[in-house]
Amino acid sequence: MLTDKQLAAARANGAKSRGPVTAEGKLNSNRNNIRHGLLAETVVFSSESLPRFTALLRSLTRDLEPKNQTELSLVETMAVARWRQMRLWELERAGIERAIRLQDPAHTEEDAATRAYLAFRGETDQSRSLELIHRYEARYERQYHHIFRTFLKLRNTQIPLEPTNPLNPEAEFSK
Numbered sequence: 001m002l003t004d005k006q007l008a009a010a011r012a013n014g015a016k017s018r019g020p021v022t023a024e025g026k027l028n029s030n031r032n033n034i035r036h037g038l039l040a041e042t043v044v045f046s047s048e049s050l051p052r053f054t055a056l057l058r059s060l061t062r063d064l065e066p067k068n069q070t071e072l073s074l075v076e077t078m079a080v081a082r083w084r085q086m087r088l089w090e091l092e093r094a095g096i097e098r099a100i101r102l103q104d105p106a107h108t109e110e111d112a113a114t115r116a117y118l119a120f121r122g123e124t125d126q127s128r129s130l131e132l133i134h135r136y137e138a139r140y141e142r143q144y145h146h147i148f149r150t151f152l153k154l155r156n157t158q159i160p161l162e163p164t165n166p167l168n169p170e171a172e173f174s175k
Contacts (some may be wrong), residue, residue: 010055043080045087053083064151074151078144085140088133094132099123 044053056080066072097118110118124130 074147078147081140081144088137092133
């Protein structure tokens with residue numbers, strides 16, 4: 001999750017950018033906007049922050065610098081896994097805060113940590129929702145790291161990931 005300070009720094013750095021210079025770079029940049037916009041629309045709930053998801057995706061794209069469509073797809077999947085994990089963190093926080101608000105007035109004299117413990121205990125005793133949240137959180141964490149390892153393996157291979165002639169992929173091997 002990016003802090004306000006990190007987002008401000010990213011905006012400041014972005015303002016210094018002169019953008020792509022070559023025609024190919026400009027075309028790629030133009031397509032990324034369309035592609036990322038469609039991805040965000042399918043992943044981000046209306047109650048969530050579209051700019052935060054876009055910042056996450058841009059940050060991963062900038063850090064990993066995907067070289068082809070395969071790598072870009074992996075980066076996008078990593079962003080989705082991290083976004084879903086962050087969503088679960090928010091669900092857990094919201095659930096426990098709600099349980100704290102709904103506590104018996106007799107508990108209002110307790111310190112904050114005790115009230116949080118009682119809320120947590122109540123949520124885990126009465127429902128499996130926290131258990132399920134934690135299971136999905138672990139799933140998205142594994143997914144993110146698995147994709148990252150796959151990305152690194154692809155980066156380190158000498159095999160071309162995309163044929164140069166998509167209409168005849170075997171043409172380059174028949175030389």
